[in-house]
Amino acid sequence: xxxxxxxxxxxxxxxxxxxxxxxxxxxxxxxxxxxxxxxxxxxxxxxxxxxxxxxxxxxxxxxxxxxxxxxxxxxxxxxxxxxxxxxxxxxxxxxxxxxxxxxxxxxxxxxxxxxxxxxxxxxxxxxxxxxxxxxxxxxxxxxxxxxxxxxxxxxxxxxxxxxxxxxxxxxxxxxxxxxxxxxxxxxxxxxxxxxxxxxxxxxxxxxxxxxxxxxxxxxxxxxxxxxxxxxxxxxxxxxxxxxxxxxxxxxxxxxxxxxxxx
Numbered sequence: 001x002x003x004x005x006x007x008x009x010x011x012x013x014x015x016x017x018x019x020x021x022x023x024x025x026x027x028x029x030x031x032x033x034x035x036x037x038x039x040x041x042x043x044x045x046x047x048x049x050x051x052x053x054x055x056x057x058x059x060x061x062x063x064x065x066x067x068x069x070x071x072x073x074x075x076x077x078x079x080x081x082x083x084x085x086x087x088x089x090x091x092x093x094x095x096x097x098x099x100x101x102x103x104x105x106x107x108x109x110x111x112x113x114x115x116x117x118x119x120x121x122x123x124x125x126x127x128x129x130x131x132x133x134x135x136x137x138x139x140x141x142x143x144x145x146x147x148x149x150x151x152x153x154x155x156x157x158x159x160x161x162x163x164x165x166x167x168x169x170x171x172x173x174x175x176x177x178x179x180x181x182x183x184x185x186x187x188x189x190x191x192x193x194x195x196x197x198x199x200x201x202x203x204x205x206x207x208x209x210x211x212x213x214x215x216x217x218x219x220x221x222x223x224x225x226x227x228x229x230x231x232x233x234x235x236x237x238x239x240x241x242x243x244x245x246x247x248x249x250x251x252x253x254x255x256x257x258x259x260x261x262x
Contacts, residue, residue, distance in 0.1 A: 056208065056209075056210050059183060059198060060074060060182060060183070060198075060222065063161050063182070063183055063184075065160065065161040065162055067160070067161055067162025067163075067260070068114040068115055068162070068260075069110060069111060069114045069115065069162040069163075069164065069180060069260060070161040070162030070180070070181070070182070071114070071162075072110045072113050072114040073110045073162075073180045073182065073200040074182070074200075076099060076109075076110065076220060077200060077210075077220060077221075079094075079097045080097050080099055080220055081096060081097030081098065082096075082097065082098045082099070082216065083098070083099045083100060083202070083216045083218075083219030083220040083221070084100040084216065084218055084219045085100075085101075085102060085103075085202055085203060085204070085218035085219050086100045086101065086102065087102050088102075088105070090102075092109060099202070099219060099220045100219065101202055101219075101220075103177050103178045103179065103201050103202045103203055104129070104130055104174065104178055105202065106178075106180075106200075106201060106202035106220060107133075107164060107178045107179075107180060108127065108128070110180060110200075111164070111260075114260075115149075115260055117148055117149075118148050118149060118150060118260045120148075121136070121146070121147075121148035121150070122136045129173040129174050130166055130168050130173065130174045130175075130176045130177075130178055131168060131172065131173045131174065133164070133166055133178065133258070134166055134168045134176075134254050134256055136150070136258070137150075137152055137164075137166075137256045137257065137258040138152070138254070138256055140152035140258060142154055145261045148260075149260050149261045150258050150259065150260055150261075151258070151259050151261060152256065152257065152258055152259075153257040153258065153259050154233075154234060154257075155229070155233040155234065155235075156185055156195040156197065156227040156229055156233070156235050156257070157185050157187065157195050157229075157233060158185075159181045159185050159197060159257060160181060160184070160259065161181050161182055161183060161184070162180065162181060162259070162260070163180070163181040163257050163258065163259045164178065164179075164180055164257065164258050164259075164260075165178070165179055165180075165181065165199075165227075165255070165256070165257040165258075166178040166179075166254075166255070166256060166257075167238060167250050167253040167254065167255045168253055168254045169252070169253050169254075170252070170253070170254060176250075176253065176254075177201070177203065177250075178201070179199040179200065179201035179203075179225065180199060180200045180201065181197055181198075181199055181257075182197075182198045182199050182200045182222050183197065183198035184197075185197040185227075188226065188242075188243055190243075191243075193228055193229055193230075194226045194227065194228055194229070194239055194242070194243070195226070195227045195229055196224055196225075196226055196227075196242045196243055197224070197225055197226075197227060197242070198222060198223070198224055198225075199222065199223065199224075199225050200220070200221075200222050201220075201221070201222075201223075202218075202219055202220050202221075203218065203221075204217065204218050205217070205221065205223055205241075206223030206224050206240060206241050206242060207223060207224045207241040207242050207243055207244040207245075208223060208224045208242075209221055209222065209223030209224070210222045210223065211223070223241075223242075224241070224242035224243060225238065225239070225240065225242045226238065226239030226240075226241070226243060226245060227239075227255070228248045228251070235255040235256075235257075236251060236255070237249065237250055237251040237253075237255075238250045238255070
């Protein structure tokens, strides 16, 4: 880093330390209740993508989905008054529109409200970890729903609003991230190995993100994530700022998605 401007360098150091602070489960956190949402790859990038034709609000309002998961995540996004990315204990006040949780807490809350049966199937009666979701999704059939209504989605280009995706570092309970698909995916016209998808999550900003310029820099929001795919369309990595990141991150991970049929 060229520290010709000390105040700017200090600001960048604070931002980086804040982002990486979420990458380690607090020692005091009960198993299965915390996760590490901030990715390892957080390089400085040049934001060169074109300005979206429509606003984020308009993009989301144009989505047509029967998914109860998408509808619940969208409801929370619309009614949110205050939000922050935090590990347990969470603070959720629906009436006041306060949502303070990590990415796992966000997905849990949406799924508990949208489909309690589907949520219970994953945790088997206890609060699931990201590893629980990954193990459950990996065992699903891609065509026939299980008894709770879940199927696995193998290709990012086939994702639909309301699907749940995650990445998980092997051998860990919660070193990873979770998100809910908020819009229809598309292939990046400038990088065919990247599928761009608008998502809901609780984290720091992605590209074209509602948290950019907001009073709430972390927490519940919607942005564009890039999912790196191989020649057969399988997910092999992520671009945290979809369409903008210059290098892929999270390649040595499990990346898997599930869909709850209604």
